[in-house]
Amino acid sequence: METAEIRRRFTAHFEAAGHTVVPSASLLLDDPNLLFVNAGMVPFKPYFLGQATPPYARATSVQKCIRTPDIEEVGKTTRHGTFFEMCGNFSFGDYFKEGAIELAWELVTKSQADGGFGLDESILYPSVLDGDEEAVALWKRITGLPDDRIVRLPPKENYWSMGVPGPGGPCSEILIDRGPAFGADRDWDAGDRYLEFWNLVFMQDELSAVRSKSDFDIAGQLPKKNIDTGMGLERVAYLLQGKANMYETDVVFPVIEKAMALTGKTYGKSYEDDVRFRVVADHIRSSMMLIADGVTPGNEGRGYVLRRLLRRAIRNVRLLGYEDPALPQLMPVSRDKMGETYTDLILDWDRISRVADAEEEAFRKTLAAGTQIFDLAAGDVKKAGGTTLAADKAFALHDTFGFPIDLTLEMASEAGLDVDEQGFRSLMTEQRERAKADARAKKGGHADLTVYRGILDASGPTEWLAYSQLETESKSVALLREGKSVSSLAHGEIGELVLDRTPFYAESGGQAADAGIIEFDGGRLEVVDVQRPVKGLVVHQVRVVDGEFTPGAGSQSLHAQVDKEWRVGARQAHSGTHVVHAALREVLGPTALQSGSYNRPGYLRLDFGWTQGLSQGQVKELEEVSNNALRADLPVAWDYMTLSQAKDWGAIALFGETYDDTKVRVVEIGGPWSRELCGGTHVDHSSQIGTIVITGEASVGSGNRRIEALTGVEGFAYLARERDLVSQLNTMLKVQPDQLVGRIEDMVERLRTVEKELEKVRVAQLLASAGSLAAGAKDINGVKVIAHRLDGAGGNDVRTLVTDVRGRFAPGDAVVVVGIGVADGKVSVVAATSEAARAEGLSANDLLRAVSPLVGGKGGGKPDMAQGGGTDATQVDAALALVESEVARTVAG
Incomplete structure (x- = not known):
């Protein structure tokens, strides 16, 4: 049975049983604990954690997953792979153990002619958590299997949790016996003999502490009992295709x-x-x-x-x-x-x-x-x-x-x-x-989100009014400092303030957080940053600039006010990002998709997947298309709809962002010209952006480019500075603006010509000293040694001189030449030896290694010629003296 057919039968089976078929989520979800989706239940975590209300009572999916902790083991075993697909069925307070077991067993054992997988019941072994007699009884009644076919396993194997306080519960696995060639009889840990291919999690417990997979406290029962299952598509594929491992299936x-x-x-x-x-x-x-x-x-x-x-x-x-x-x-x-x-x-x-x-x-x-x-x-x-x-x-x-x-x-x-x-x-x-220190200083956040979840549970979500208001009358819900609750903040102290309602935009979707103030009776707070550490809770990082802040029991009224100019600039920059993205797709084609962005008042940057740099003409065209869109005064509008509706409408869902499947916000500029899923703040018409001035285009990694631009007042100021600079150059060079480039090109070419002539003179002067250096060679035990300091000479010059000096001696002479140049604070060391010197055991490479540490450097080469550099010019004389002692020691030895 082909993998595609296994996938189809799985979802069809559960859809027929009243489950909503949910498409696979992206491998990238906004979860601080995960780089990638690593299990089929991950997209449903908010429902299991009670953070969101599920839109369906039953669901089924085939989820893309990535796991990389054991990447070095890939290929060495039949169990390790980085990408896999997890087939799952989920119940949110609907059916429980009995329903999960019935549905799984039916699909696994039903004949292939009837739409099942047709696995032989005689080689299937359900497992349960040791002590879960309810599960044992259900498996025996539903399957008709005897007691000795039900495997009891310890919590380490058959109890599930997310590794943090929250939901947990016992598991049941379905194991298949692959025969004695894969391990000993009834040895449940024997390699691949009893292969687990489906895990049924009975999510029923509330865990208050999880110290390890088998060491935790159960605080009580969950208000609703849930089902979370996972069937490995690759494992079932190689079982049904009669292959030895996942690498030999039809898709791999x-x-x-x-x-x-x-x-x-x-x-x-x-x-x-x-x-x-x-x-x-x-x-x-x-x-x-x-x-x-x-x-x-x-x-x-x-x-x-x-x-x-x-x-x-x-x-x-x-x-x-x-x-x-x-x-x-x-x-x-x-x-x-x-x-x-x-x-x-x-x-x-x-x-x-x-x-x-x-x-x-x-x-x-x-x-x-x-x-x-x-x-x-x-x-x-x-x-x-x-x-x-x-x-x-x-x-x-x-x-x-x-x-x-x-x-x-x-x-x-x-x-x-x-x-x-x-x-x-x-x-x-x-x-x-x-x-990292810079990032931590800005966020002031804490990896442990427990304190924020506690505030959310106690006070409910923040009433967030950033789209409609710039100021609100609010009350304090919580005040934190360094992650702990405090009753007050002194003048100059920084803390975190949670309000019952706020007009401040929290940093998200690439848009920087709002700036502004929060006034209280007797003082003011400066809003330094605004974040959403957990969904639904807005946290303001504040600094006391006047008075002492003591919110009391929440009775004190606070006046929260966004900096209006800041918000205007932020709206311009965020809408400008959408305009540049649409223009980029118009200039380069629809495959030029945004992979990341950041915008703050007056500034935007946009990262996009592209493998080569943009030409000057493409950058100019991009800027022209963007500003034509501003000149056209395109209407900016937004609406809410389901994710599937948004995609059908042509809205772009950006990579790595997480969207609510039941309601997303679509922002459009000029109708279909720019439609993106976005939660940011925007202008009402494109002309309000003012201008878009592209200031840079560069690589930010293999296959990824970055556009930087200025908007609004900052864009006009940039253009004004450029105008002033051109005016100053016109006056200085006494030319008209259209003659400026030609005049500068002419000056640069003349300068290059002069520099080449000076270089010829300098090299000639340097080489003129070669004869006197050779004549002044010092005889050390029959070896002619020249160790000389060259002030103002760089590496190429030193190498040229050293080579010339060595060449001035007779072929049979044992010669060692070491030149150390000092230019612009950098030290260049070059060593050279003649054939006769090498016969005496003298190596240029060895000499370089001996003296380089003295000048704070290193280098290397061959026995006849070696070159290196350093940073400590104060030790050049000592290094030259060491050359002579090294020659004496080597020849004497």
């Missing part, structure tokens, strides 16, 4: 077949090669699905995971013997299979393939440079008798050559070396700390 194996054709290797002949084939097939599919949902390769978070998957796939193809670009050959094979279900893969293929191919091209360059550096570093470790690659070497590979640490670890392992991974992590932490 075609990639392996294509890889065999490319590499000439055969799957099934070698365990080492089989692992590589499986890694390729798994990572190709996972990468494609991530790119489709808006992830682009990067060095942090989701982008880093994607980059790691792509690069592991590319490298494993190369290890199989295929050196040419592989993704253009392999990814379309996965697209054709997965595109049968996920049609966006076909429709958006131009963008997906551009992102993937650009990353492969970049990685091929990285491999060429980084592999050579790694080999040198590994060779040095082995030559010194060591077994561990130092942390600074691993960090340099990452920081300078773009080598991810996992690739360094793999290559080191293949070379028989360890890596100081802990030291590497420390260096990475130090590098990130400054940027």
Whole structure:
């Protein structure tokens, strides 16, 4: 049975049983605890947690999932894969244990002719939580199985929780016996013998503390008992298709077949090669699905995971013997299979393939440079008798050559070396700390959201009036400082204030939070930031600028007022972002989709997936299209509708954003010209944006570009500054504006000519000193040594002089020449030796390594010529003296 048919039968079975079929959510959801959706129930978490009211009592879905903690195990076992699909059925206070068991057993055992999976009952074993006798009785009654076919398992295996206080409950699994070839009889932990392919969670308990999967407190029963199930589509597919593992199913194996054709290797002949084939097939599919949902390769978070998957796939193809670009050959094979279900893969293929191919091209360059550096570093470790690659070497590979640490670890392992991974992590932490400190200072937030959930439970959601009002009379609901409740804030202190109602826009959707003040009897609070740490709760970060703030028991009236000018600028920038996005799609085509944005009063930036820089003409056209839209005074409107209605209407849902399936806000500018799902504040007509001035276009990672622009008053001010600058240049050069560019080009060309002539004179003067330096060589035990300081000389100059001095001696002379140049605070060191000197054991590379640390640098080369640099010019004389002592020591030895 093909995977697509398994998927269809699953949803059809539950739809016939009254379930609403819910399409798969994006792999990216706005959950602070998750990089990706990693289970079928994740999109339904707000319903299980009581944060939102479910629009249906029963639901079923086939959810895309990504799990990457065990990425190194992919291909080595039949159980580890990064992308998978989880088939699930869910009940929100409707049916419970009996209904879940009946529905699951019916689908699993019903004949294929009748629309089921037709699995043999004689090899199926339901499991229950040891002690859940209710579940045991239900399984026996519904299935007719004897007691010894019901497996009792401990909480570690058969109790479910999210790892935090909240809902939990016992589980029942359906296991299939794959036979003695896979493990011992009735050994439930014996590898793949008893394979779990469906888990039924009976969500019935309220957990007050979760210390581990098997150590928690049960505070009581949930007010509504829920069902959450998950059936692994890939596992059922390989069971029904008679395959050994997920990699050999109909949607994955075609990639392996294509890889065999490319590499000439055969799957099934070698365990080492089989692992590589499986890694390729798994990572190709996972990468494609991530790119489709808006992830682009990067060095942090989701982008880093994607980059790691792509690069592991590319490298494993190369290890199989295929050196040419592989993704253009392999990814379309996965697209054709997965595109049968996920049609966006076909429709958006131009963008997906551009992102993937650009990353492969970049990685091929990285491999060429980084592999050579790694080999040198590994060779040095082995030559010194060591077994561990130092942390600074691993960090340099990452920081300078773009080598991810996992690739360094793999290559080191293949070379028989360890890596100081802990030291590497420390260096990475130090590098990130400054940027993170800035972000933490701005947000003032806390990773533990318990305090905010407590406020929401006690006081209800904030009445949010940002769309309709700029000021409100409000009351204090809660006051926090450093995550703890306080009764007051002194003058100058910063805290977090929750109001019962607020006009302040909380940062979201790329729009910065509002600024403004909150007045109280006897003083004022400056609003520094506004956030929504949990859905429904608006939290204001405030600083006391006048008086002492003591809100009391909530009786004191507070006057909350948004800075009107700030809001005007914010509306202009946010609407301007939509205009630039629409203009971008008009100029480049519909595949130029926004992947991120940020806007604050007067400024916007927009990131979009694109693999090459925009030409000057394209940037100019983009700016013209944007400003024509402003000149046309397009109406700006918004409305609420379901997510499916919005998509049917042509609204763009941005990558990585989370939307309520029952009600979304669609903002349109000029009707269908720009329609996007958006919760931000906007102008009423496009002309109110004022102007859009594009100030920059640049790369922000492989396959991702960034547009920056100014709007409103800030845009006009930028143009005024440019006008003033042009006016000053016209006056200075005594030309008309239309003659300015030609005049400057002429001046630059003349300057270049003069610089070339000066360079010739300078080099001639430098080389003129070569003869006197050679004549002044010092004899040390038969070796002629020249160690000289060259002030004002850079690396190329020093190398030229050193080479010239060495060439002035007779072929049989033993000569060592070391020049150290100092220019602009930088030190350049070049060492050279003659053939006779090398016969005496003198190596330019060894001399460079000896003296470079003195000048705060390093370098390398060959025995005849080596070059390096440094930063400490105060030790140049000491370094030159060391050259002479090193020569004396080597020759004497």
